Amino acid sequence: MLSTDDNRSPSWRQPALICSLVLLTAWIYTPVIHLGFIHYDDTEYVWRNAVVSKGLSWDGFRWALVSxxxxNWHPLTWLSLMLDVSLFGPHPLGHHVINVLFHILNTVLLFHIWTKMTDEVWPSAVLAALFAWHPxxxxxxxxxxxxxxxxxxxxxxxxxVAYRRFVLRQSMGRYLLVMGWFCMGLLSKPMVVTLPCVLLLLDFWPYRRWQNPDAIALMNGVETRSQFHRWGYLFVEKLPLLALSAISCVMTLVVQRKAMGSLxxxxxxxxxxxxxxxYLRYIGKLFFPxxxxxxxxxxEGWDSWQVALCASFLIGVSAYFWRERKTHPERIVGWSWFLGTLVPVIGLVQVGGQSMADRYTYIPTIGFFLVICWSVASWVKPRPRLYRPVAWASAVVxxxxxxxxxxxxxxxxxxxxLFRHAEQVTQxxxxxxxxxxxxxxENEGPQAALPYFLRAIAIKPDDVEAQFNAGLAFRQLGRYAEAAVHYRKALERNPGYVEAWNNLGxxxxxxxxxxxxxxxxxxTLKIDPDYEPARINLRKLETREGQGG
Known part of the structure; x- marks a missing residue:
């Protein structure tokens, strides 16, 4: 994890590092070719999604925009999955390969942008490798x-990448390009709403725009002599991006209102x-994955002493990095990146029943790894005798x-x-x-599945999906009275669950x-007038009654 200036690096070093990152990441992720679909979300996203499974089409395009x-409202994600189906058919292999290709591309982009921003090759390479290979x-x-x-x-x-070009030579065209890429990110997943704040962090370091009297080129005729004014204009510069974030937040709140845990x-x-x-659990798993x-x-709940201890740790580390901001600005930038980009998914507004999720760390860990890589590099740089031991230690890690x-x-x-492992490592x-x-x-029938659903109910009696699936299993077994009991319990928790209403009927x-x-x-039809299964079942019932059956 050595600190090396670009100007002293051999011309072949960066291409060689990029090739190594690409080939090793591809090799590590080779096992994905044997993976299939899983029932958790893949059914909704691809496997049994009637629109996505047809591939790209105009109807699918319109559905992606409004669905x-x-x-979730993420049109570009839907369209990319539809494109996979058009290119590779309904099989999981193509989807997995494209995910890996994007991961490799993200790794290369990460190495490229941090090398360009900081002129530090080796810390950037280790940062990219940590991102690429962390479990x-x-x-x-x-x-x-x-x-x-x-x-x-x-x-x-x-x-x-676009923002760096804008910083080097500011123009409206380059700023619009920044906005365009950001829009596409929001249309893929709203979690990137914090990106304007990340750009402000980059203004602090490594760009140090707040120290440059000429940092604001688009504000013609404006005096920017004081740091206070420069920070003000840097914030104003981000307002259009913040407006896009606000729009995305509103859209997300609208579509996720059913998934949000009630207060x-x-x-x-x-x-x-x-x-x-x-936050501390994420940090723990980053060190010990x-x-x-x-x-x-x-x-079930956390003891107050645990909460106080974790809060003290976060505040203490933040205060320390803030105090060191002049000598080690990269630390407060990376730490703030980690804390800030997790905010949309940290649970303040709860969506779903998870207490945390590994997938939420995909972007935030960039900041955490930044702190580690640049801290080690700054420690090693004045100690040349440590170059080789640290390099070997980095390779082992x-x-x-x-x-x-x-x-x-x-x-x-x-x-x-997947879920047997999850059961083993959680309680x-x-x-x-x-x-x-x-x-x-699906593989052995409802009799074999029923114990799983009943165990889920024993763990969490108010879980809607557990009650619904137990009802479905009892119905398939011909135990209709027991099925009705579980459907009613599901509806007590979620009165708008049209599928449960229909199955109860x-x-x-x-x-x-x-x-x-x-x-x-x-x-059922009052709740959702367009729910066709209930309409068909009602029509069949009326037909039998009309025939005296």
Whole structure:
């Protein structure tokens, strides 16, 4: 992890490092060619998505622009998945290969931009390698549904490339290019809304625009003699980008309103406590990337001393890096990058039932790795005798991470292998039980799957999907009264669950209670007038009644 100036680097060094990053990353991720679809989200995104599975089409293009399917608005992600289907067919291999290609491209872009911004080759190379080979990023690459991660990160990094060109020679055309790349990132995944703040961090270091009286070229005739005024204009410069972020946030809140945990279920103090703890859990897994799981259940609660200790650590590190900002500005920049880019997904506004997720670290870890790489480089630079030992130590660390990544990829072979591992490394994982049950139901039938759903209910009785799947299994087994009980419990938790209403109507009809079945189908259509299965079932019921059957 040595610090070396570009001007003293042999001309072949950077191309050689890029080739090494590309080839080694491709080799590490070779096992993805054996991975299939998984039931968790892949069904909604590709596998059983009636629109995406048809490939690119004008109808699909219009659907992508207006759809809030899967509680997300990300048109470019939908279109990229449709393009995969058009190019490679309905098989998972093509999707996996494209995810890996984007990950490799992001690695190269990361090395390129940090080398250009800082003139530091070796820290940039190690930063890119940590990003490429860390096991926590397997989830973003090996999971087809997380195309939005690798795609949005690509546009995020292209925005940084465009922003560097704008900083070197400011013009409206170059600024519009920055906005264009940023827009594409937002259309891929709204998590990149923090990018304007990242650009302000880069203005502090490495660009140091706040120190340059001529930093604001677009503000013709404006005096920028004081640092205060320069920071003000740098902020004003980001306002159009912040406006795009605000629009994206509104769109996200609209489409995710059904997936958001209610304040009654997740009160603010609990969410704040989990936020503080989650930062430290992420840091712990970055240093010791073991026991990684596709789903981390929400804990029963955190002790106040744990929350206080974690909060003290975060505040203490932040204060230390702030104090060192003049001598080591890269530390406060990287630390702020890590903390800030996690804010949209840290749980202050809870979406889904997870307490944290490995996929959320794909962009934030760039800042964390930045702190490590540049801190080690600054320590080694005045001590030439340490160059070789640190280089060997870095190689060992990267090799271990690469090996752990290969192991982690293996867990993604199918739904059962993935969630069996999640169950083993977490405690009381109801989501793992549900997904294993769904997999078993398709391969062995409802009788074999039922115990998984019942275990999920025992872990979390108010889980809607566990109750719904238990109801579905009981219905397939002909145990209609028990199926109705579970459907009703699902509806108690989510009264707008049209599929549960429809299935309840079906089992009531099978039990001979046609009056209640009719009322249930009518309720379904009141909630969603376009829900065709309920309309068909109601029509069949009316036909039988008309025939006296």
């Amino acid at each position: 809030g399917h899967a509680s 926590m990023h397997v989830e973003s690459v090996a999971w087809i549904s997380e195309r939005k991660d690798v795609l949005s990160a690509f546009f995020f990094l292209m925005t940084l 009654a279920a997740l009160p603010l103090p609990d969410r704040l406590a989990n936020t503080v703890i989650a 073991t026991d990684l799981a596709v789903f981390y259940p929400w804990p 990267l090799g271990v991470l690469g090996g752990l990544t290969v192991v982690q990829i293996g867990y993604w072979q199918n739904t059962m292998t 009381a994982n109801h989501v793992a039980q549900i997904n294993m049950g769904v997999y078993v139901a 079906v089992v009531l009809d099978l039990m001979g209670d046609r009056q209640q079945a009719r009322a249930t189908f009518e309720t």
